[in-house]
Amino acid sequence: MNPHDIPPVVVGRLPLYLRTLCYAQQEGLTTLSSHELGRRLGISAAQIRKDLSMFGEFGKQGTGYPVAALIRQLRRILHVDRVWDMALVGVGALGRALLYYQGFAKRGFRIALAFDNDPHKIGRRIGSFVIQDVARLEEAIRGADIRLGMIATPASAAQEIAERMVDAGVRGILSYAPIHLQLPPEIKVEYIDPVIYLQRMTFYLGGQPKDDDEALLATMPCGEHD
């Protein structure tokens, strides 16, 4: 089965199914129907059945899907039946929050390396991490054979860091920098820019400008986007 035969939109939903099945398991459920899974996610039951049927027949008529077995299958399909080491670049406020975030370890991801270019930060410990000099990025990533990277640098540094990560063997990047990265097509990239999500909502909100401080907006023709 070639992963590229699976529509990306289907791949995008699989982690949501897995996450929701985990909650169901914690509630003590041993079986879950496509209807109930869909209700919990705001997705149609038909869509869930169609998505899952691309990978096999996991359910049973009359009863639904066995929770534990489907979790195992989804973890296998998503390759999260193992622990993934990650490299983090940029230990500002956001990078620090990522270092402290328990949700990664709980779900099979581990920050193995953390880099910054600030001499005041290099060598310091944050939690159990020692911040390393970003100058040694390639060397350290190659040495640890790491395939996943996270970028929490200013936008101005992101492209260069991404290219160096890829040089060092990284194949997937989660970038918090508000800029689109130019990388070879075989490299997987996902982006998290909270302002993009906010603007997708304000499009629908409209209404009275509560706080349209024209002076403030004048000094912010666009946003500096460091």
Next chain:
Amino acid sequence: MNPHDIPPVVVGRLPLYLRTLCYAQQEGLTTLSSHELGRRLGISAAQIRKDLSMFGEFGKQGTGYPVAALIRQLRRILHVDRVWDMALVGVGALGRALLYYQGFAKRGFRIALAFDNDPHKIGRRIGSFVIQDVARLEEAIRGADIRLGMIATPASAAQEIAERMVDAGVRGILSYAPIHLQLPPEIKVEYIDPVIYLQRMTFYLGGQPKDDDEALLATMPCGEHD
């Protein structure tokens, strides 16, 4: 023009166009073609022209789109030609990072209220923010007439907080809690769960489990998902 006549997938791209145009403006460009904008975003030129044509005719044959004017138009369309106040609930490591994040203010968003339920945090200052008791959430949000909320609480608290935000007048929620919220359909919700993004990438990575610590995985049948 009814916003719901615009396909959501088009709305999703508009903020990306705006962000990229802002960078182009900072580079000193006064004009940008759909081809160049698409190149910078990994989107086809035809798609960009089609998206923008839903809102008007902004370009000029032979030269492309005037950067400054299109930025103004997109800001108007997305309703970010004003400052939006937001309420933040949950001031752990992530909430703190959000409080310090300069990118909100630079792009027209401002955290006006920050709440937590931890007595040790309530009343304390973080940067210029005073953490308020989440018990006063409805009152404070109504008083400030706030329409946007951000949730950075554990998943277990997110649903209740979301409902209370909506009661208080919030119409759009950006949630960092790894759970799907059940809310009335007119409420806009966007989710940021970094593990979901990582799993969308590991699906394609596969390869040798570098670090498949079976013992670790045994203690983590799914992830506790606090």
Next chain:
DNA sequence: TAGATTGTTAATCGATTAACAATC
């Protein structure tokens, strides 16, 4: 004029939904 680029149409492509036989 010549080259470039828009806005728009029609064609293609892909995703979602409705429906139902199979079966637990």
Next chain:
DNA sequence: TAGATTGTTAATCGATTAACAATC
């Protein structure tokens, strides 16, 4: 058996792309 639910097909729906006349 009766009720519920899957896996799958066909139909519908929506999004993307290719192409080009218009025009700067």
